[in-house]
Amino acid sequence: MAQTAPLIPRLVASSIAIANRAGEIIRNVMSKGDLGIVEKTGKNDLQTEADRSAQRCIITSLSKQFPSITIIGEEDEPSDSPVPSDWVVSEVDQDILRLECPDNLQQVSAEEVVVWVDPLDGTSEYTQGLLDHVTVLIGIAVGNRSVAGVIHQPYYNYQKENEPLGRTIWGIRGVGVGGFEPKAAPEGQRIITTTRSHSTPEVQATLDAMKPDNILRVGGAGHKVMLLIEGKAHAYVFASAGCKRWDTCAPEAILVALGGKLTDMHGKEYSYDKNTPFPNKGGVLATGKGENHEWYLEKVPEAIRKKLV
Numbered sequence: 001m002a003q004t005a006p007l008i009p010r011l012v013a014s015s016i017a018i019a020n021r022a023g024e025i026i027r028n029v030m031s032k033g034d035l036g037i038v039e040k041t042g043k044n045d046l047q048t049e050a051d052r053s054a055q056r057c058i059i060t061s062l063s064k065q066f067p068s069i070t071i072i073g074e075e076d077e078p079s080d081s082p083v084p085s086d087w088v089v090s091e092v093d094q095d096i097l098r099l100e101c102p103d104n105l106q107q108v109s110a111e112e113v114v115v116w117v118d119p120l121d122g123t124s125e126y127t128q129g130l131l132d133h134v135t136v137l138i139g140i141a142v143g144n145r146s147v148a149g150v151i152h153q154p155y156y157n158y159q160k161e162n163e164p165l166g167r168t169i170w171g172i173r174g175v176g177v178g179g180f181e182p183k184a185a186p187e188g189q190r191i192i193t194t195t196r197s198h199s200t201p202e203v204q205a206t207l208d209a210m211k212p213d214n215i216l217r218v219g220g221a222g223h224k225v226m227l228l229i230e231g232k233a234h235a236y237v238f239a240s241a242g243c244k245r246w247d248t249c250a251p252e253a254i255l256v257a258l259g260g261k262l263t264d265m266h267g268k269e270y271s272y273d274k275n276t277p278f279p280n281k282g283g284v285l286a287t288g289k290g291e292n293h294e295w296y297l298e299k300v301p302e303a304i305r306k307k308l309v
């Protein structure tokens with residue numbers, strides 16, 4: 001079966017198993033208690049042993065299984081960093097291989113594929129114990145479009161007894177989503193999710209212009225999109241640079257597979273081409289299925305929009 005399925009479902013099937021292993025590694029680092037925190041260049045921009053190890057697991061496993069694809073990971077890691085053999089995943093999720101693949105994804109070649117890896121999204125929150133903000137993101141692009149994605153939540157259910165710890169959700173444009181129950185956000189309200197640690201006067205002014213009933217300030221790009229697809233928020237609004245392609249590639253594919261949308265503050269979709277610069281300089285506007293994306297775009301103050309280029 002694995003040999004006969006097209007490349008994109010095979011990549012998703014492998015990414016699910018790999019993201020699960022990365023999640024175990026992230027939990028193990030936390031349990032051992034030595035996070036090995038390094039400060040990177042930006043505000044609240046940290047890297048831990050969990051980010052480094054999870055990325056090694058993901059990139060080594062993906063490149064062994066798919067030697068000709070391009071893989072771009074968030075963390076700068078020496079290519080000869082040691083990778084224990086039990087971090088190299090060869091399992092695949094068999095259910096994904098049985099899915100019907102749409103015509104436009106049938107013939108994709110490995111050379112057209114770019115995989116954007118955020119081994120641990122929500123690192124600051126991880127170091128602060130806000131564990132439900134943490135995700136592992138594996139986004140799959142063909143050419144410049146995000147077409148499929150996997151979001152793993154290593155700490156899903158961590159405060160519940162007798163419930164399985166962690167879960168993995170996936171989405172493929174034109175196929176659908178799995179691993180969770182999609183839900184619409186409540187009618188007659190406007191709930192917006194945004195940054196908890198990178199706010200600016202422009203970010204706040206944009207939120208104010210949208211007159212939300214409630215603002216959910218949480219960490220992690222993956223976590224914020226999860227709030228949209230599980231019906232806890234109507235829009236994710238971040239009128240600032242700072243987010244990167246590996247933050248949005250996987251969430252965008254899952255959101256779009258469900259009928260939502262993710263663009264910059266000009267309404268333009270981001271390119272996920274292998275040569276594209278990493279920063280999402282135009283900000284992030286993501287809306288759930290049935291939301292009027294244009295309405296949110298129109299509310300962005302013009303002076304703020306102009307700065308986001």
Ligand SMILES: O=P(O)(O)O[C@H]1[C@H](O)[C@@H](O)[C@H](OP(=O)(O)O)[C@@H](O)[C@H]1O
Pocket residue numbers: 045046074118120121122123124194195196197198199218219220221222238242243244247
């Ligand atoms: O993978 P990390 O570095 O944890 O990813 C960051 C994002 O780059 C950043 O945009 C998010 O900012 P906000 O939460 O302030 O929106 C941050 O949470 C992480 O996801």
Ligand SMILES: [Mg+2]
Pocket residue numbers: 045046047074123
């Ligand atoms: Mg980071």
Ligand SMILES: [Mg+2]
Pocket residue numbers: 118120121122221246247
């Ligand atoms: Mg991230």
Ligand SMILES: [Mg+2]
Pocket residue numbers: 051074118119120121122123
């Ligand atoms: Mg990260």
